[in-house]
Amino acid sequence: MGWLPVGDSYEISLVDGKVVARSPGPRATGRPLKTLPKALRDHPEVERLRQLAQWLDRHTADCLARVEAWVVSSLPVPTTLLARVWPDPSWRAALNDLVVLADDPTATGFLRDVTDSGDLRVVNLDGDTVRLCAPTATLPHPVRLPDLTDLADFADELDVTQRVAQLHRGTWDRPTDLAGSTTTHTDFTGTRVPNRLAARAAAFGFRVSRSQVTCRVWEDGHPVEAALRFDEDYWDSEATLGALSWSVVEGPTLRLAEVGPVAWSEGMRMATALSGAATATEGKA
Numbered sequence: 001m002g003w004l005p006v007g008d009s010y011e012i013s014l015v016d017g018k019v020v021a022r023s024p025g026p027r028a029t030g031r032p033l034k035t036l037p038k039a040l041r042d043h044p045e046v047e048r049l050r051q052l053a054q055w056l057d058r059h060t061a062d063c064l065a066r067v068e069a070w071v072v073s074s075l076p077v078p079t080t081l082l083a084r085v086w087p088d089p090s091w092r093a094a095l096n097d098l099v100v101l102a103d104d105p106t107a108t109g110f111l112r113d114v115t116d117s118g119d120l121r122v123v124n125l126d127g128d129t130v131r132l133c134a135p136t137a138t139l140p141h142p143v144r145l146p147d148l149t150d151l152a153d154f155a156d157e158l159d160v161t162q163r164v165a166q167l168h169r170g171t172w173d174r175p176t177d178l179a180g181s182t183t184t185h186t187d188f189t190g191t192r193v194p195n196r197l198a199a200r201a202a203a204f205g206f207r208v209s210r211s212q213v214t215c216r217v218w219e220d221g222h223p224v225e226a227a228l229r230f231d232e233d234y235w236d237s238e239a240t241l242g243a244l245s246w247s248v249v250e251g252p253t254l255r256l257a258e259v260g261p262v263a264w265s266e267g268m269r270m271a272t273a274l275s276g277a278a279t280a281t282e283g284k285a
Contacts, residue, residue, distance in 0.1 A: 001013055001014055003022065003024075004045060004049075005024070006021075006040060006043055006045050006046070009023065009039075010022065010023060010024070010037060010039075010040060011023075011024050012040065012045060012046060012049060013032075013049075014049055014052065014053055014056075015032060017053050017056065017057065018053070019036060019046050019049045019050055019053065020032035020033065020036065021033050021036055021037055021040055056090070059090050060090040060093070060094075063085075063088075063090045063091050063093075063094045064094050064163060064164060065205070066094075067091075067094040067095055067098070067139070067163075067164045068164045068165075068205075070139045071098070071139045071140070071141060071164055071165075071166050071169075072141060072217050072262070072266060073141075073217050073218035073262075074138055074139070074140045074141045074144055074218070074262060075138070075218055076136035076137065076138050077136060077137055077138070077139065078118075078135065078136055079102075079114070079118035079119070079120060079134060079135060079136060079137050080118045080135075082095070082114045082118065082120070082137065083114050083115065083116055083117065083118040086113075086114040093163055094163050094164055095111055095114075095139075096111060096112070096163070097110045097111060097112070097155075097160045097161065097162050098110070098111050098139050098162060098164060098166055099111075099139070099140065099145060099151055099166060099167065100120060100122055100132070100137050100138070100139055101137065101138045101139075101140055102120065102132035102133070102134035102136075102137050102138075103132075103134045107124070107130070107132060108122075108124065108125070108145070108147060108151065109122025109123050109124040109125075109130065109132070110122055110123045110155070110158070110160060112129065118135075119131050119132065119133050120132040120133075120134075120137060123158070125147065125150055125151065125154055139166070141166075141169075141217075141262045141265070141266075142166055142167060142169050142171050143171050143173075143261045143262055143265050144261070144262065145167075148167065151167055152167045152168065155167050169269075170269050170272070171265045171269075172264060172265045172268035172269065172272075173261070173264075173265075174256070174259060174261065174264040178255075178256045178257045179256075179257075180255065180257055181255060182255060182256050182257075183245055183253050183254065183255055183256065184243035184244065184245045184256075185243065185244040185245070185256060185267075185268075185271075186243050186244075187244075187271075188228065188241045188242075188243075188244060188271045188272075188275050189241060189242055189243055190240060190241070191240070191241040191275045191276075192238055192239070192240050192241075193230070193238065193239045193240070193241060193274060193275065193276065194238060197213075197230060197239040197274065200274060201213045201274060204270070204273050204274070206270055206274075211229055211230060211231065212227045212228060212229045212230065213227070213228045213230065213270065213274060214226065214227045214228075215266055215267065215270045216249065217262050217263050217266050218262075219260035219262050219263045220260060222248055222249075222251075223248070223249040224246055224247070224248055224249065224254070224259070224260065224263040225246065225247055225248075225249050226244065226245070226246050226263060226266060226267025226270060226271075227244070227245055227246070227247070228241060228242070228243075228244045228267075228270060228271050228274065229241070229242035229243055229244075229245075230242055241271070241274065241275060244267055244268075244271050246259045246263055246264070246267055
């Protein structure tokens with residue numbers, strides 16, 4: 001942003017989320033001062049900029065959370081919506097370089113630009129910049145990307161950095177030898193977790209309700225919730241993990257063999273994170 005004059009001696013601005021000041025005039029260097037002058041610390045204009053910085057931080061976090069929800073659920077997003085939010089730096093940072101799909105499931109690429117009309121400009125695996133024209137686009141969960149390994153390798157070559165974990169998000173494949181009637185996964189049962197399980201779950205973005213931690217995704221048009229039970233006498237006490245299960249929201253509990261690939265992967269990711277297990281050995285990036 002630009003510089004705002006404060007009195008006759010200083011100008012202030014936001015730089016990297018912090019309020020900074022500089023001295024104007026022909027003799028000044030134009031560089032921000034190392035510290036905010038004492039005379040400005042309680043100035044109303046400085047306080048307004050601090051409040052703006054706090055709002056921008058919340059806005060950036062909200063954009064990241066919203067885009068992550070799109071990735072986790074693999075829901076189609078109207079390209080007209082992408083066109084409206086793209087000029088916003090916080091939205092653009094969250095969306096930039098995510099792998100996007102349009103009408104053609106074989107036409108994947110890294111999102112680099114969105115036109116005013118909603119056309120997407122992406123870099124494909126051949127290194128070419130192409131335009132995708134479609135009413136909706138999907139930011140798919142990595143388990144739904146058939147070219148995941150190639151895309152991840154190419155992203156490393158391009159030095160792509162994704163603000164929302166997609167290509168390097170830990171994934172878990174559902175075993176093929178699950179018993180037909182089994183509804184609970186017990187690999188984490190009995191794992192003891194140090195204090196503050198609730199706070200740890202909240203830090204990962206999971207929900208805590210009574211004696212279980214949950215995460216919700218959309219799978220084939222239905223909301224599915226993974227639930228990891230725990231036994232905890234007190235809010236701050238050591239917790240012992242129980243069984244992991246999946247159910248359709250406001251519907252039946254699923255047999256493990258019925259759980260879809262995204263719901264399985266996200267449920268296992270949640271349980272692994274809370275148990276403290278190493279995702280590098282459990283998942284595949």
